[in-house]
Amino acid sequence: VMAATGNVPPATLPARGKYMMQDIQRHSDLFRLPIRMPPNFPPNTMHAQRLLCAVPPEKQEAVAAQLYSAMFVDNADMSDPRTLLDSATKAGLEVPEAELLLQRIATPEIKNQLKHNTTTCVCAGAFGCPTMVVGGRLYFGQDRIPLLLHDIGIDPGSVFRLASAHL
DSSP states (O other): OHHHHTOOOGGGSHHHHHHHHHHHHHHHHHHTOOOOOOTTSSOOOHHHHHHHHHSOHHHHHHHHHHHHHHHHTSOOOTTOHHHHHHHHHHTTOOHHHHHHHHHHTTSHHHHHHHHHHHHHHHHTTOOSSSEEEETTEEEESGGGHHHHHHHTTOOHHHHHHHHHHTO
């Protein structure tokens, strides 16, 4: 998405990168969501993205959560097939099913699906990650989550009060 839109990672500007890391840690503390930035950030996530294209839709959320944990909690190598296999099995897939999905990530079908998904994101206005589109409205960045919540009828203050009550 970033290459298609001419965007560059914010951390390529040293001052912005330092601030971004502090901001990410603040959000981690606020939402009690563990995060340790990988030392090689941004890592190559191509195979992880392809795996999510290959996973049945009803299992994508669970696999995505495990991939997040592998990358941002364990700092696992996202280009290592064992990381992908571990994430898939921790998400509830049986080893044979997960191995089959890993074989599929090299197929033209899955590669084309990821290209299609990327094109769809760019056409919707995405220029980086995280981008969320809800009800035809684009939200970019974790700091836009309160706006998204408000727009779908959830009081953002209640979410922040709940999060802060657990700090």
